Amino acid sequence: MIEFPTHAPFNDGQKNLLSQALTGLDANQTSWLSGYLAAWQGVSAGAAAVDTSLTVLFGTESGNSEGLADLTVKRAKKAGFKATMLNMSDAEPKDLEKVTNLLVIVSTWGDGEPPEAAENFYNTLLTESVKLDDLNFSVCALGDTSYDQFCQTGKEIDERLAELGAKRLVDRADCDVDFDDSYAAWADSVFDKLGSAASAAPAAASFAAAPAIEYGKKNPFPAEVLDSVVLNGDYSKKETLHLEFSLEGSGFSYEPGDVLCVVPQNADDVIADLLEAAGLSGEEEVELKGGEKKALKVALKQDLDITSLSRKVVKAWQEISGSLKLADLLADDAKAQLKEWINGRQIVDLLVEFPAKELSAAQLVSLMRKLPPRLYSIASSPKAHEGEVHLTVAAVRYNSNGKDRKGVASTFLADDAKKGDKVLCYMHHNKNFRLPENDETPIIMVGPGTGVAPFRAFVEERAERGAKGESWLFFGDQHYNEDFLYQLEWQDHLKNGDLTKIDVAFSRDMPEKVYVQHKMLERAEELYQWLEKGAHFYVCGDASRMASDVNDALIEVISSQGGKSKEDAEAYIAQLKKDKRYQRDVY
Structure with a gap:
């Protein structure tokens, strides 16, 4: 039973009734009741009812913003708000007037x-005038500090x-790729402000953290490597791996179109080069964000992004080194020169080319952000491979500025993730890249190179479901004999009728390079017919060139064949996107 202080403004009978009513209530119930009583008191006293409505507007490319929007809405509802989620793809700026x-x-x-789905909202907001004098707002921007235009969309909307x-x-x-802590701090600030303004429940009534026994982003699952096979021929210039992982005991579920997030580790030779440049042994103890203490070499292997260069990192190093040359590069009128210098270089180059007289382990660590996970499109259907998840990964190796370089995650998977080893991972659900709900709907898939990964999952899934809808794959790579990824599987799917058509483009086998967009133009008449009968169009792969070239080819197909x-x-394409019939998974 609850005991009230002697000065409480209730008689003994009221105290007994209140004690009986309140005993046994959990935190959510008492939180809701607190907000309700506060609001009721305002109304009963003749005051205007407080507006507890809250709109969470999100724009997403890979699903991160949508996931955070969902968390925010859940927290808001528990705090007594009438909260709703709104996708920018479904919104107009004039909607905000209400x-x-x-x-x-x-x-x-x-x-x-x-984000592609947010383009119309974004462009309209920046060019048209709406009256928002009655609007209270705050923006949480997601981005990546390795890019010059970090969080640019969020900044402009704000x-x-x-x-x-x-x-x-x-x-x-402004949140970097490791956005959890930054988002949480922003959300706490928002609900501290809204909590008092809206007479809602105290901000402390937030959503509970997931139990530690659940696997996810905060607690990645150690997935056993079941198999790792190079898909290219012996004479290929590429190294593309097919990897299979066990999900037994993870509790994970996924759908074709989803993403597996891999938590990599840095390579020992890259760590050794960095320690040599820094003049450190690696045995020094360092304190990481959150207070955890580790030996420097362990932190460099497991926790820190030791390669990515950005203007932010260069600026921090200039302050440590005192380099006048770097100061000149950081000048506002030298942005182009700095961008050119950064291209192809890593943090170790910064230390070598602009050395500091003295450098402590703590200073080195201060330059670096947390090592981000790498996201890979899942290449398997859970119906076809129960308890497993498959990836298609291109090992990135190249030479830049006279030094051999390699991709952090791709070569971790290629060189260090041997059969029987464990790799930390978690699921990321991509609601913006999904098969049609109707299995009779035709699908067109454009996926050169490793972009074919989700389409392997799509075709497997439809085969398992006995889908009757037609399917057409456009695939491209360098050489037919060396780089035709999953060739035997595609041939089996064609034979079984699970894949209706496949068009291939091998750019190095012809006198003139031929790519998937060229094959689209060759098949323009039939491609347009498929679109006219309701086909969904999917693209996966490189965003900088391929996806743009495919989009241009699609415009030409629709223009020429549709008059x-x-x-x-x-x-026409904008309508396809609005109807979720044109979906892209690009990177």
Whole structure:
């Protein structure tokens, strides 16, 4: 039973009734009741009812912003708000004129670009005027500090909302790829502010953390490597691996189109080069974010991004080294020169080319962000490979500025993840890359190189479901005899009728290079017919060139075969995207 202090303004009978009513309530129930009583008191006293509505607007490319928006809505509801989620793909800026409290969670990808599904909202917001004087807002921007235009979309939306008269609840948060702590701090600040303004429950009533026994981003699962096979021929210039992992005991589930997040480790030779350049042994003790202490060499292997260079890292090193040359490179009128210098270089080059007189282990660690996971499109159907997940990974090895380099995660998987070893991983669900719900709907898949990974999963899934819908794959690589990834599987699927058509382009086998977009143009008439009868169009692979070239080819196909102007063809594509019939998984 609850005991009330003697000065409480209740008689003994009221105290007994209240004690009986409140005993046994959990934290969520008492939190809700607190907000309800506060609001009820305001109304009963003749005050206007407080607006507890809250809109969480998100723009996402890979699903991170949507996931955080979902967490935010759940927290808001537990705090007594009437919270709703709104995708930028379904919103117009004028919709915000009816909103009182707005939280924006949006990512930036490519060279400072908004998520593809958010382009219309973003462009309209920046160019058209809406009246937002009654709007309270805050922005959480997701990005990657290795890119110059870090969090650019979030920054521009934040500035534009303020220009249109909206008032900031709290300052914008700019989150790097390891966004959990930054997001949590932003959310705490937001709900501290909203908690008192809306007479809702105290901000302490937040969603509970997942139990430690559950595997996920905070607690990655150690998946056993079941198999690792090089898919290329002996004479290929490429090294593409097919990897199979066991999910037994993970509790994970996934669908074709989802992503496996791999937590890599840095290579020993890369660590050795960095320690030599720093003049450190690696035995020094360092303290990481959160207070954990480790030997430097262990932290460099497991915890820190020891390669990625950005303007932020260069600036921090200039302050440590005092280099006047670096100061010149960091000048506002030298941005192009700095970008050119950074291209192809790593942190070790910074230490070698602009040495510091003295460097402590703590200073070295201060340069680096947390080692981010790498996201790989899943190449298997869970129905076809129960208890397993498969990946298709290209090992990245190259020479830059006279030094041999290698991709952190891809060569970790290629060189260090042997059969029987354990690799830390977790699932990331990509709702923006999904098979049609109707198994009779035709699908067109464009996936050169490792971009074919999710389409292996798509075809396997449809085969297991006995889907009747037609399927057409466009695949490309360098050489037919060396680089035709999963060739025998595709031939079996064609034979069994699980794959209707396949068109291939091997760029180095012909006098003139031929790519998947060229094959699309060759098949323009039939491709347009498939679109007209409702086919869904999918693209996976390189965003910088391939995806753009494929999009241009699609515009040409629709224009030439549909008798449309370029503008009308682009409008046709925009409608495909709106109807979820044009989906891309690009990187």
